Amino acid sequence: MAKIIIVDDEKSIRAALRDILEYENYEVDEAKDGEEGLEMILKNHYDVALCDIKMPKMEGLDVLLKAGEAKRSTQFIMISAFGNVENAVEATKRGAYDFITKPPDLNRLLVSVRNAIEKFKLVSETTALKNQIYKKNEIIGESEPIKRVKDTIDRVAPTEARVLVTGANGSGKEMVAKQIHEKSNRANKQLIEVNCAAIPSELIESELFGHEKGAFTSAIKQRIGKFEQADGGTLFLDEIGDMSQSAQAKVLRALQESKITRVGGDKEIKINVRVIAATNKDLKREIQEGNFREDLFHRLSVIMIHVPPLADRKEDIILLTNKFLHDIAEEYGQMPKAIEPEAMKYLQTQAWTGNVRELRNVIERLVIMCGEQITFEEVKLYASIGN
Secondary structure (H helix, E strand, O other), X not given: OOEEEEEOOOHHHHHHHHHHHHHOOOEEEEEOOHHHHHHHHHHOOOOEEEEEOOOOOOOHHHHHHHHHHOOOOOEEEEEXXXXXXXXXXXXXXXXXXXXXXXXXXXXXXXXXXXHHHHHHHHHHHHHHHHHHHHHHOOOOOOOHHHHHHHHHHHHHOOOOOOEEEEOOOOOOHHHHHHHHXXXXXXXXXXXXXXXXXXXXXXXXXXXXXXXXXXXXXXXXXXXXXXXXXXXXXXXXXXXXXXXXXXXXXXXXXXXXXXXXXXXXXXXXXXXXXXXXXXXXXXXXXXXXXXXXXXXXXXXXXXXXXXXXXXXXXXXXXXXXXXXXXXXXHHHHOOOOOEEXXXXXXXXXXXXXXXXXXXXXXXXXXXXXXXXXXXXXXXXXXXXXOOO
8 A cells, every 4th residue: 555645734625635545545645744755655655745845843845855865765746835836846856746826726736646656656665776786786795805996996986087996807897896886976877898809809999889871881770889878877888908099089078078989970970978998908918919909998097906816705605505595495495405514614715716706606607506404515626517
């Protein structure tokens, strides 16, 4: 049952609205002024707030603003005897779902309430989904090297600084990029990922910047590139050390001028993109060998984050193993399996040249092949396969 709060200093209005809403089978609470209403909204769960604008102690627009600052998903329908455009515009700016004048039209009010409840459900579902994604991309570990990575992420994420993430294959560079995006002011926009090593050199420019119809033989229609797709959000250039020299030059220009030109086109397109790059290569050596542009390196590496290999953070293996056991069991619709202490210690002695990715693959193998409890002997057998 949807729960609604009526915040109004007029007792007769509150009583009339309560009767209407309870007749529609809504659960209803009342607050006699803005201060009391805000206190109740912060303490309780409400789908919708019907809130007067002019009230003693705290006006309705301030209640709306403070509820938003507290990250409440409650949808506000502002009600006022002063039905001017300025009030309606200001209420909308502060996040109100709707604005209704007094005395409210019954049908208009009920339609607005029903729609606001649907909006509340949608917002709640979206928030829950974002929390699931955030948890999936959470960086696990309490070792000093990984604490430094987390601290740097927290510091840099709210800024617009470009970030270069370095580290061995499988160490978690992609997770770092996702965490930066999810903690940034661009989190409500897209994170677009490009694996520069997986795209042939002759196609990388079209992939990044798009192309016009007829730009080359197979260009049968216009294509929007990754830079345009990421406009307003974040572009993650993974394995940037494998990018061709020609593409490097165009990326450098895009970063310098915040403009791109599609392949085969001459129109400049403005872009607003935050770039995070990652590589498993030593770019300074690549610069010396003439494989990577030094000016692009400096553009990308405003902030550098090095993700340590698993060999340098073996104390995190216990936390990672337990998380993988839980996540994999959830994916397979099973109960999480237990692992013997001796088996866990054995995992901590391995080299893990494939880093966190290799550890997860081994845990998935153990979940599939072992019984309810994973034994030391089973870990010795299955952890070595493929190594």
